[in-house]
Amino acid sequence: MNHQPFENWIFDESNLTGEELHKLETHLDSCSDCQQLRQGLRSASALFQAAQMVPPVPGFTQRWQASLVERRLAHQRHQARILFLALAGTALLLLMLLALHILATSTPVQWMVAGFQSTFSLFSTWNRIQDFILELISFIPPIVPIAFWVLFTGGLSLLTLVWIISLWRISSQGASQK
Amino acid sequence: MSNPEGEWLQQAQHGDDEAFTNLVETYQKPVYNLCYRMLGNPQEAEDAAQETFWRAYQAIRRYDTQRSFITWLLSIAAHYCIDQQRRRRLPTFTIDLLPEESAPDPAPDPEIVVSRSEEEKILHQILNNMNPQDRAAMIMRYWYDFSDEEIGKALNLSVSAVKSRMHRARHLVAERWKSVQPQSSNPERRNHESPAI
Numbered sequence: 001m002n003h004q005p006f007e008n009w010i011f012d013e014s015n016l017t018g019e020e021l022h023k024l025e026t027h028l029d030s031c032s033d034c035q036q037l038r039q040g041l042r043s044a045s046a047l048f049q050a051a052q053m054v055p056p057v058p059g060f061t062q063r064w065q066a067s068l069v070e071r072r073l074a075h076q077r078h079q080a081r082i083l084f085l086a087l088a089g090t091a092l093l094l095l096m097l098l099a100l101h102i103l104a105t106s107t108p109v110q111w112m113v114a115g116f117q118s119t120f121s122l123f124s125t126w127n128r129i130q131d132f133i134l135e136l137i138s139f140i141p142p143i144v145p146i147a148f149w150v151l152f153t154g155g156l157s158l159l160t161l162v163w164i165i166s167l168w169r170i171s172s173q174g175a176s177q178k
Numbered sequence: 179m180s181n182p183e184g185e186w187l188q189q190a191q192h193g194d195d196e197a198f199t200n201l202v203e204t205y206q207k208p209v210y211n212l213c214y215r216m217l218g219n220p221q222e223a224e225d226a227a228q229e230t231f232w233r234a235y236q237a238i239r240r241y242d243t244q245r246s247f248i249t250w251l252l253s254i255a256a257h258y259c260i261d262q263q264r265r266r267r268l269p270t271f272t273i274d275l276l277p278e279e280s281a282p283d284p285a286p287d288p289e290i291v292v293s294r295s296e297e298e299k300i301l302h303q304i305l306n307n308m309n310p311q312d313r314a315a316m317i318m319r320y321w322y323d324f325s326d327e328e329i330g331k332a333l334n335l336s337v338s339a340v341k342s343r344m345h346r347a348r349h350l351v352a353e354r355w356k357s358v359q360p361q362s363s364n365p366e367r368r369n370h371e372s373p374a375i
Contacts, residue, residue: 050297056206
């Protein structure tokens with residue numbers, strides 16, 4: 001037996017016209033399949049409509065508050081990681097661009113010569129600085145160098161410590177904090 | 179939306195965590211229920227509901243106050259659950275782990291308890307056979323009385339797509355009913371049965 005359009009009508013009964021409803025009822029009187037279908041739909045719908053909302057286990061809001069702290073921390077760490085990766089990526093890209101530029105504008109022999117010259121110049125500059133400092137120290141009373149070195153190394157250690165703490169804070173708590 | 183909720187919403191949009199917590203307290207039940215009906219597992223539903231509120235918390239500044247807050251919230255929950263369903267592909271339903279009601283009946287009739295548990299199983303079996311979007315549409319219609327337009331907005335579907343999905347889901351419900359209904363269950367006796375399905 002052809003069940004269309006009656007089968008479709010069963011699922012859209014509320015939008016049927018009076019004539020369509022009459023035709024549907026007539027068809028249902030002679031079609032047990034469609035009757036069963038409508039009965040199934042009505043019974044199941046009644047079950048759906050009678051079903052209650054299921055509440056969460058008590059303490060949902062407290063669990064939310066606890067998880068908010070963790071999630072926020074994880075989010076900030078994620079942001080810090082992204083920031084770090086972005087900076088590292090940019091630095092790498094710049095280095096690669098620089099390398100490409102050098103490759104395009106000079107030959108390997110030229111880089112080697114430039115490299116040797118730079119290294120030599122670096123060493124000679126360092127030696128000149130050392131000579132200058134030693135010359136300077138020889139003019140100052142003997143107590144001053146000790147105080148200077150104590151202050152200098154102390155300050156340098158403090159700066160290094162502040163730098164390490166800042167890095168640790170940024171990596172563990174993120175760049176921004178509410 | 180009532181006044182305190184409107185105020186909480188505004189305060190939450192300005193970064194007030196306490197106001198947002200009040201919204202969580204108010205909407206935990208509908209959000210959890212949707213997640214539970216979608217996923218069928220209390221633990222997964224709890225995680226999904228918590229994730230929904232976290233996503234809402236992150237996006238609260240972008241929330242358009244002209245829109246219904248519950249529709250917006252349930253939309254986030256439904257999309258998350260649909261994604262979860264698509265990822266796992268093999269849904270698991272643990273009916274025995276149903277959470278207790280927050281205010282349980284002091285002396286529940288054992289017959290009613292058994293009957294409700296049986297009905298929950300049938301509901302899950304029927305919902306389990308639908309695809310996630312059809313399931314979300316059915317849940318929104320039956321538990322939240324959402325119109326086709328509201329379902330469409332929540333699920334990013336056109337009204338005609340919602341109608342088509344509802345039609346398909348109802349067909350499946352009617353077909354599945356024959357195979358899952360227990361001998362003892364007789365919903366015909368229910369008072370709140372509506373013929374307008």
